[in-house]
Amino acid sequence: MTKLKLCVACLLFVFASAYPFNGDELFDSNAPPHTRFANRMEALLGSLTKTGYQHTTQIDEAKGQVNCDCSGLVGFVLRHTYPEAYVSLRGDEAPWRKHPLSVTYFETFMVDTEGECMGFLSGEREVISNIAIGRIAQPEKPTSHAEDVDFIGLKTEKASELAKERKLIWRIIRQDGISMPPGMAINVDRLNFVIQNNQVIRVLRG
Numbered sequence: 308m309t310k311l312k313l314c315v316a317c318l319l320f321v322f323a324s325a326y327p328f329n330g331d332e333l334f335d336s337n338a339p340p341h342t343r344f345a346n347r348m349e350a351l352l353g354s355l356t357k358t359g360y361q362h363t364t365q366i367d368e369a370k371g372q373v374n375c376d377c378s379g380l381v382g383f384v385l386r387h388t389y390p391e392a393y394v395s396l397r398g399d400e401a402p403w404r405k406h407p408l409s410v411t412y413f414e415t416f417m418v419d420t421e422g423e424c425m426g427f428l429s430g431e432r433e434v435i436s437n438i439a440i441g442r443i444a445q446p447e448k449p450t451s452h453a454e455d456v457d458f459i460g461l462k463t464e465k466a467s468e469l470a471k472e473r474k475l476i477w478r479i480i481r482q483d484g485i486s487m488p489p490g491m492a493i494n495v496d497r498l499n500f501v502i503q504n505n506q507v508i509r510v511l512r513g
Contacts, residue, residue: 337484340388344384344385344388344389347388348384351366351368351371351384354368354371355371355373356370356371356372357370357372358372360374360375361376362375362376362379363375364376364379364491366383378407378408378409378412382407386488387486388486390480390481390488390489391481391499391501391509391511393489393493394489394493394499394512394513395451395511395513396411396412396493396513397411397513450509450510450511451510451511451512452510452512455498458470458498458507458510459508459509461507462505462506462507463500463502463505463507466500475496477500478499479500479502480500480501481501482502482503483503483504484503493513494513495512496512497512498510498512499512
């Protein structure tokens with residue numbers, strides 16, 4: 308196995324080892340987040356034709372070409388399957404990088420500040436031992452920041468107007484259950500909307 312495959316094998320085990328794979332759920336927006344993540348990762352790894360280890364992310368799923376490091380690959384799959392978790396990543400390590408590092412994922416798991424971590428853990432997040440292997444939990448709160456609660460329930464057009472009024476940039480990361488993969492960079496001043504029936508149901512910053 309290449310260095311890339313070894314790194315991915317370890318990360319895939321941490322995220323998904325306790326759950327069965329089901330190809331039918333690969334692009335099923337109703338499947339649990341950990342299932343979508345695990346199935347997409349398995350499909351990508353199973354179709355590899357060329358790999359290269361580098362610190363920039365260049366992935367062509369159709370051709371089976373993966374050139375990146377382990378955190379770049381996990382980030383790619385997470386952005387496509389569960390962008391709510393990706394935009395919730397937090398961490399101050401290596402700020403010159405354009406995408407989260409492995410340590411960023413770890414720091415996000417370890418966060419214990421109210422309202423600061425929305426993507427991975429649910430409940431009180433008291434200790435790391437509470438995390439079951441393979442668990443990527445649905446965020447329980449509609450917003451990651453209390454000041455953004457005014458966006459909840461607005462039509463997309465009204466939400467856009469309010470964001471402009473507050474001088475905030477925004478984008479849609481999920482619409483009617485379908486993931487809309489965001490870019491790799493994370494910006495804590497950017498609003499990420501989850502839209503259902505043209506209405507904002509969740510707002511996450513990142």
